[in-house]
């Protein structure tokens with residue numbers, strides 16, 4: 001097995017580093033964020049990810065996993081270097097690869113012996129070549145190989161996705177690089193996980209093509225849900241019947257307030273921008289992006305209508321802040337648009353999320369955050385469900401009704417049964433469901 005440095009200890013780097021050490025490799029997770037590394041060295045976990053604590057603990061105990069801010073030393077000590085830094089949306093929709101390039105420079109400066117450099121960050125097609133050029137421009141004497149190994153884990157199920165992936169994609173240009181990666185992922189080879197071996201540009205493309213397709217599916221079902229509202233159809237029955245068709249599959253057919261998160265919004269934008277530059281108009285993904293923007297705005301309009309046309313001086317309980325359950329990640333969460341519009345409209349917001357409030361406080365420090373859903377909804381004029389945490393699925397609707405000043409709910413995740421809310425006398429909106437179902 002190999003000695004590996006993972007550069008960037010975020011959602012991907014930390015889970016990936018823990019997973020790679022679980023596979024038997026010796027892993028040093030590095031970050032420039034000293035606070036993060038300090039936390040990890042003190043046994044604390046800087047992100048919320050179910051199951052991560054256990055994997056971290058057993059690999060730290062075995063001595064195979066450590067954390068450091070000393071990138072130079074870690075690079076020199078390792079056979080394989082994974083790049084897992086952020087690639088946020090930059091100008092004009094393009095992915096900003098400055099963190100990747102800065103890491104490439106640091107690798108170039110510390111190259112003393114053969115290494116395999118592997119990018120896990122989602123990077124625009126052609127970035128692999130840029131990384132190679134940067135390293136060579138600094139150090140042209142020492143041999144290295146480059147691999148693109150995009151990551152497909154989902155936040156909230158990241159540990160399982162990393163340890164038991166549907167597939168592993170490895171893009172490389174020579175046999176030696178493939179052999180090193182086979183060693184890194186040996187347990188997956190043994191249990192016959194599908195491994196796609198391809199060239200670098202294809203591997204980079206697979207990541208964007210996959211994410212954009214899922215985003216497209218979500219936008220599609222959201223638009224069908226909007227149609228259902230007009231024709232008294234029920235989107236859950238439509239989606240269920242569609243999903244029973246093996247060609248379609250039931251995954252990503254759940255309507256909601258529009259996709260968010262750290263990947264779909266930026267990756268769809270990056271893909272269409274990249275393709276435009278190549279003279280290819282990916283109109284389907286462009287349509288998915290605008291449908292998604294409209295969906296998020298549509299939720300705001302629904303809530304405004306429910307509360308009588310204006311948010312001014314209305315007390316609104318916002319339940320759920322993360323972009324999906326089981327994560328503390330709020331990047332591009334639909335809750336952000338909702339909160340921004342509520343603030344613009346003069347609402348008095350009471351926000352609650354079981355896990356993501358600390359993340360949201362970094363962007364909205366002055367919101368009124370509550371310690372539970374009960375204080376959040378107390379005397380509110382309406383409640384809006386933005387994330388389908390189990391805690392909200394299971395709440396006592398009768399109790400909720402008694403606490404609210406007006407029995408108004410916007411359920412953007414369709415977690416409540418319309419018939420039940422009707423029975424309890426709520427004014428209610430959802431996404432594409434009939435009141436009687």
Ligand SMILES: NC(=O)c1ccc[n+]([C@@H]2O[C@H](COP(=O)([O-])OP(=O)(O)OC[C@H]3O[C@@H](n4cnc5c(N)ncnc54)[C@H](O)[C@@H]3O)[C@@H](O)[C@H]2O)c1
Nearest residue numbers: 008009010011012031032033085086087099121122151155
């Ligand atoms: N989050 C996901 O669900 C997911 C899934 C698949 C792929 N990805 C991709 O993986 C990449 C990382 O995503 P993430 O969500 O883990 O990001 P993140 O923001 O959680 O973590 C990135 C980390 O990199 C660190 N970093 C930045 N510059 C550095 C440097 N020069 N040296 C060392 N560390 C540095 C940051 O401090 C941060 O801790 C992105 O390209 C993303 O698109 C993310």
